[in-house]
Amino acid sequence: MIIAENLTKKFDTFTALDSISCTIGDGCIYGMVGSNGAGKSTFLRLITGVYKADGGSVTLDGEDVWENPSVKRRIAYVPDELFFLPGASMNTMAELYRHSFNFFDRDRFLRLATDFGLNVKKSISTFSKGMKRQAATILALSTCPDYIFFDETFDGLDPIMRNYVKSIICQDVLDRGATAVITSHSLRELEDTCDQLALLHKGGLVLQSDIQNLKTAQFKIQIAFGEDYGREKFESLSGMKIIHFTKHGSVTNMIVKGERDYVCAALNELSPLILDVLPLTLEEVFTYEMEALGYSFDLN
DSSP: OEEEEEEEEEETTEEEEEEEEEEEOTTOEEEEEEOTTSSHHHHHHHHTTSSOOSEEEEEETTEEOTTOHHHHTTEEEEOSSOOOOTTOBHHHHHHHHHHHOTTOOHHHHHHHHHHHTOOTTSBGGGSOHHHHHHHHHHHHHTTOOSEEEEESTTTTOOHHHHHHHHHHHHHHHHHHOOEEEEEESOHHHHHTTOSEEEEEETTEEEEEEEHHHHHHHEEEEEEEOSSOOOTHHHHTOTTEEEEEEEEETTEEEEEEEEOHHHHHHHHHTTOOSEEEEEOOOHHHHHHHHHHHTTOOOOOO
């Protein structure tokens, strides 16, 4: 289990992370989305022990990560900016990993390299951007880690490779009980993979929830009346929080929070001419959450 409490990191006068607290349970896939500079990469570097926190704490199974080799051997981390030894082949990097990680699986390494169609004897410097990302992913997964951290996991991968990497991560979580934390600029990449999602913005944790709750806790209402009315018509209704409200003529579109059946029953009591309830995509959920907080935020 990963526990972050009031985790803070500053660079000169810039605060990259500001008192973040979260708990990431065992055997789950935890996704983090956010704009550039939101703090996603900084968060990963803190929980992998690359950075030392300026405030708060982060532990893996109750142990500090900073300068703790025994914990770091249980971690696989693929950063956004990849690093390989100059002129190294995948075989060379595999030897380095074998001496650094107790459970490096050479057979798995060769099997994954074959599946990805990569030449383990060829210099990685000759690989394309996507192939380098594949190589780093293969090496990380071959350590059979308890914790897998991917920063912009799918950057540079074609759709087939993206789906294959997702399937491998899911299989590790299911078969070995591993925990994966994945960051991305794109919510679409995480929607069908993660159990939980968190939204970071300007160094703060704006929202975190499991996927199912995010999809059911908010929904879109389209409603119309014959008489003139405004937002105040709905604000007196209990059990419903309006996140977004627009009205064109007699038709209103609202994004609301609440228990769906209860909200629909309350709205039906107002005798509307039209009442439709529509589901939201996760991208819409995050967009409206940010809008409610006064942020202008693009998840693409």
